[in-house]
Amino acid sequence: MKHLLSVTDLDAAAATGLLDTSDRLRQALLGREVRKLPTLRGRTVITMFYEDSTRTRVSFEIAGKWMSADTVNVAAKGSSVAKGESLRDTSLTLSAIGADCVVVRHPASGAAHRLASWADRDRAGTGTHTCIVNAGDGTHEHPTQALLDAATLRDRLGSIAGRRIGIVGDVLHSRVARSGVFLLSTLGAEVVLVAPPMLLPVGVEQWPCRVSSELDAELSTLDAVMMLRVQAERMHGSFFPSSREYASRYGLSEARAALLPEHAVVLHPGPMVRGMEIASSVADSPSSAILAQVRNGVHVRMAVLYHLLAGAPE
Amino acid sequence: MATDRRGGSAGASPPARELLSAADVTRTIARIAHQIIEKTAGSADLVLIGIPTRGAVLARRLGAAIAEFEGAGPAVGAVDPTLYRDDLRRRPARALEDTAVPEGGLDDKLVVLVDDVLFSGRTVRAALDALGDHGRPRAVQLAVLVDRGHRELPIRADYVGKNVPTARSEQILVLLTETDGRDGVLLGRGPTGGAGTPAQQGGTAQ
DSSP, rough: OBBBBOOOOHHHHHHHHHHHHHHHHHHHHOSSSSSOOOTTTHHHHHHHHHHHSSSHHHHHHHHHHHHHOEEEEESSTSSSSTTTOOHHHHHHHHHTTTTTTEEEEESTTTTHHHHHHHHHHHHHHHHHOOEEEEEETTEEEHHHHHHHHHHHHHHHOOOOOTTTEEEESSSSSSSHHHHHHHHHHHOOOOOEOOOGGGSSOOTGGSSSEEEEHHHHHHHOSSEEEEEOOOOOOGSSSSSSSOHHHHHHHHHHHHHHHHHOHHHOOOEESSSSTTTTTTHHHTTTTTTTTTTHHHHHHHHHHHHHHHHTTTSOOO | OOOHHHOOGGGGOOOOEEEEOOHHHHHHHHHOOOHHHHHHHTTEEEEEEEEHHHHHHHHHHHHHHHHHSSSSSEEEEEOOGGGGOOGGSSSOOOOOOOOBBBBOOOTOOEEEEEEESSSSHHHHHHHHHHHHHHHOOOOEEEEEEEEEOOOSSOOOSHHHHHHEOOOTTOOEEEHHHHHHSOEEEEEOOSSSSTTTTTHHHHHHHO
């Protein structure tokens, strides 16, 4: 693995390998007073966030630190980006500083791919070698979120292959949904997207999933349901009449959660808008794995850094 | 790791000579179990920690043998040293193996580290570092089924099933029923002329 840009770069074996590594890293740290492994000593990981984030940025940083990498955070606000530096110049600067890995979140879909193609070109030219990890690019992909969702589902359900998983809500603006659909179907799950027609992206019929607009009809057959945040900050028009109407049709209320099978798992990538896409009582119920997702996020990101940085360069 | 140390599939190698038969392996494990009992004088704080994959299997067998002879068996676990290796950068990222520290931890325990083959000593060095991060044992001893020589670090085993003088180019293949379908220890001359084989030998049989 040279970069992690899209879940479509992972076949079932590669994805399962990452999940296995994640499980073993968790085992290796279980019950220890000192959560520190020497594996990435001397490697430098820079997280470059052009968009706000709490859990992704923090968990990448912790993942690096727990494996003894030196981690540095750059927020676009407060960096030279605010002075008008281009993405290209920022990437050249970070690689000249000596970043072994740049974890990037950017509002433009494809930004991570662009960085990776520059990194590969620079590698041929100057011999610097920088891995790029996509931590969310626009409405395109968020591979480590899909991996941590898969890790959580595998923990809770025992397996992913053959399970039916619903992804509900604002699919149009969701990189989590896109990465989730492709990764979970690669791993053999049957994915159902449930969304108002206005919030479905063009071309969704070519995704490896079924599409429905009736949440109540789907719930009783699902092994897991992933509620998406309504991304108001990306909505520059009116996509549904009102928050209340959205919540009443697509929100996971207590009554709706009762339609789920007993073993079903409730996921949410966070940050949650309680009362909008998910009722508070459901988010805090035993079937909710939302905090387990956050915990798994650290181990999955450790696994990604391990596979990218621990071995010999490809 | 252990599969790495075997260095490629047996099918690709020239015919291997049998060093220990299935019955020999059983007898050797029983002997090491007796030696551990004798040397540790039936310590209640004994913990066997295997190095995956085959060391972990051997640790379970030793634990069962000690339980059979003594009535009560020691706690048995496994520690994967991969994250502590000094040669990670020399080849593509390796798959990790299971780590399972017995309940009660390792603090103030008498730990016997168990592996199938002792070669350069680098795996044991890594495993010692891993143990140290899980706790502070009272003492650590080392048990191996085969010591094939060629140490690169000042490490020696306290319990040795069989000493086998080898050439660096040779391979020791430890087979255990749990992982390989049958018990036995084979000496292979190593694949001849395979690309990258010497590096694999040197890097893996540690």
